[in-house]
Amino acid sequence: xxxxxxxxxxxxxxxxxxxxxxxxxxxxxxACRLVTPDALVYRDVASRLFGMPSVxxxxxxxxLEGCSMPTYCLNLEGVTALKKILICVGNLFPDIxxxxxLPSLVALLLHYSExxxxxxxxxxxxxxxxxxxxxxxxxxxxxHQASCMTFGDLANKHCPAAHKLIASTSENVFEVxxxxxSWLFHDLPFNYAIRVFDVYLLEGQKVLYRIALALLKQYxxxxxxxxxxxxxxxxxxxxxxxxxAEHVTVDKLLExxxxxxxxxxxxxxxxxxxxRKALMERGITMVQSSNGRPPSCRQSFHxxxxxxxxxxxxxxxxxxxxxxxxxxxxxxxxxxxxxxxxSEDGCSLQRFYTCCEGYEPTVLLIKTTEGEVCGAFLSSxxxxxxxxxxxxxxxxxxECFVFTVHPETERYEWVFIKKPELAKAVPRSRQRSPSPSPxxxxxxxxxxxxxxxxxxxxxxxxxxxxxxxxxxxRHFLLPSKTASMFMSGSREGIIIGGGGGQALSLDAxxxxxxxxxxxxxxxxxxxxxxxxxQLLEVWGFQ
Numbered sequence: 001x002x003x004x005x006x007x008x009x010x011x012x013x014x015x016x017x018x019x020x021x022x023x024x025x026x027x028x029x030x031a032c033r034l035v036t037p038d039a040l041v042y043r044d045v046a047s048r049l050f051g052m053p054s055v056x057x058x059x060x061x062x063x064l065e066g067c068s069m070p071t072y073c074l075n076l077e078g079v080t081a082l083k084k085i086l087i088c089v090g091n092l093f094p095d096i097x098x099x100x101x102l103p104s105l106v107a108l109l110l111h112y113s114e115x116x117x118x119x120x121x122x123x124x125x126x127x128x129x130x131x132x133x134x135x136x137x138x139x140x141x142x143x144h145q146a147s148c149m150t151f152g153d154l155a156n157k158h159c160p161a162a163h164k165l166i167a168s169t170s171e172n173v174f175e176v177x178x179x180x181x182s183w184l185f186h187d188l189p190f191n192y193a194i195r196v197f198d199v200y201l202l203e204g205q206k207v208l209y210r211i212a213l214a215l216l217k218q219y220x221x222x223x224x225x226x227x228x229x230x231x232x233x234x235x236x237x238x239x240x241x242x243x244x245a246e247h248v249t250v251d252k253l254l255e256x257x258x259x260x261x262x263x264x265x266x267x268x269x270x271x272x273x274x275x276r277k278a279l280m281e282r283g284i285t286m287v288q289s290s291n292g293r294p295p296s297c298r299q300s301f302h303x304x305x306x307x308x309x310x311x312x313x314x315x316x317x318x319x320x321x322x323x324x325x326x327x328x329x330x331x332x333x334x335x336x337x338x339x340x341x342x343s344e345d346g347c348s349l350q351r352f353y354t355c356c357e358g359y360e361p362t363v364l365l366i367k368t369t370e371g372e373v374c375g376a377f378l379s380s381x382x383x384x385x386x387x388x389x390x391x392x393x394x395x396x397x398x399e400c401f402v403f404t405v406h407p408e409t410e411r412y413e414w415v416f417i418k419k420p421e422l423a424k425a426v427p428r429s430r431q432r433s434p435s436p437s438p439x440x441x442x443x444x445x446x447x448x449x450x451x452x453x454x455x456x457x458x459x460x461x462x463x464x465x466x467x468x469x470x471x472x473x474r475h476f477l478l479p480s481k482t483a484s485m486f487m488s489g490s491r492e493g494i495i496i497g498g499g500g501g502q503a504l505s506l507d508a509x510x511x512x513x514x515x516x517x518x519x520x521x522x523x524x525x526x527x528x529x530x531x532x533x534q535l536l537e538v539w540g541f542q
């Protein structure tokens with residue numbers, strides 16, 4: 001705790017010698033694989049590879065193709081040393097296939113190393129770290145993409161205003177978020193980047209998420225939608241980070257970063273695993289394509305809502321893209337698939353169930369006769385309703401949310417996402433899981449200022465095609481049943497959201513509906529309280 005406090009407050013920023021000593025000692029304590037190359041190995045390999053000091057005849061490792069190489073304050077000799085270390089890393093770690101932040105980390109470390117050999121030994125320990133649920137450096141395209149998706153999920157939850165702004169002005173939200181590590185270790189000026197490095201060495205990758213989220217929040221504070229009209233938001237964000245000193249000091253930035261209540265390290269790791277599984281289902285593997293370049297994964301498939309071919313009678317492709325941007329990353333990888341439409345399938349609740357069963361999750365869209373548009377993201381298969389027998393009980397998870405599209409675009413999430421202190425974790429001994437698969441508990445971080453012990457859940461998938469449902473109710477001691485009334489279906493109709501009212505309810509003919517404030521989502525009425533349905537659509541994931 002004392003070390004964390006010193007790192008966060010920049011205690012060793014004043015002395016280069018102190019920082020160099022701290023770095024070396026911290027890295028020597030990192031748990032890593034038994035056979036990890038050290039300074040002696042480096043001297044041996046470097047003399048064998050280079051002989052003479054010149055490195056110009058040696059190409060950089062393939063995994064760095066297309067990656068930028070910030071040199072910060074290194075002189076020519078330092079830049080040569082940086083290249084030599086990277087060539088030796090490529091030689092001794094053949095499993096690394098993609099690692100865009102590695103050059104920056106080596107460059108920063110080199111400023112505070114006795115010599116190349118010590119720098120190599122220390123970066124090798126970070127690469128070979130095997131501490132549980134901790135990763136310092138992504139080493140494959142798959143791992144890198146999963147980290148980018150995880151940042152997207154966290155931005156969606158923790159920076160809703162910035163997320164909404166980016167989703168409404170950018171064609172590809174993920175492309176913007178996939179630069180998150182570059183903001184920290186390419187765009188930030190040296191005196192900011194090195195302070196990030198201080199806390200990163202102590203606290204691992206989780207701290208990078210925090211600081212990138214704080215940058216995103218700061219960007220939102222400094223920009224308006226009008227200013228962004230027609231601009232390249234990716235380039236604008238990059239320029240903002242490069243000029244961060246005009247907006248916030250490094251101390252204030254770190255203070256804001258550590259004020260964000262994040263999931264624990266283990267839970268973020270499990271979220272990354274879920275995202276990795278989704279990527280693998282989309283055919284993204286550990287290895288790069290044959291020409292050594294990473295596949296242009298997201299450019300081709302992350303734009304799941306295809307502007308040209310998307311067709312809905314209720315929302316435009318742009319509106320659907322905003323809705324899609326709210327959906328957890330592991331689902332939004334997949335393009336929308338129309339499962340049910342009252343204009344095609346008629347106003348039959350039974351037909352609704354038949355068309356939607358077997359799909360999880362789904363998006364419900366409603367257009368009223370007054371022209372208002374609202375809906376819900378429903379995390380569970382409608383067939384779950386049958387498990388309650390004759391009674392129409394509630395089911396679903398805390399990832400469900402309701403939203404409006406027209407006249408206003410707004411999302412209302414489960415109340416405990418905004419107020420986790422209202423729920424308590426179920427003690428581990430009392431948790432009942434339907435399968436022996438490991439589960440994580442998502443909640444406030446141990447280093448959060450709050451004393452909340454809330455926890456949210458991440459079971460691993462029970463069957464193929466099921467991408468890790470989060471926020472399952474069985475892991476909560478909720479203050480009341482009304483806090484978890486997500487979705488319910490019977491012959492009489494469907495209900496979404498409960499407690500003190502229903503966020504959405506529809507009759508058996510899917511013709512008449514009602515919307516009210518409810519405790520589950522703490523939402524206002526989503527449209528006129530009593531409404532007539534003009535059109536209803538349900539979308540699944542292809």
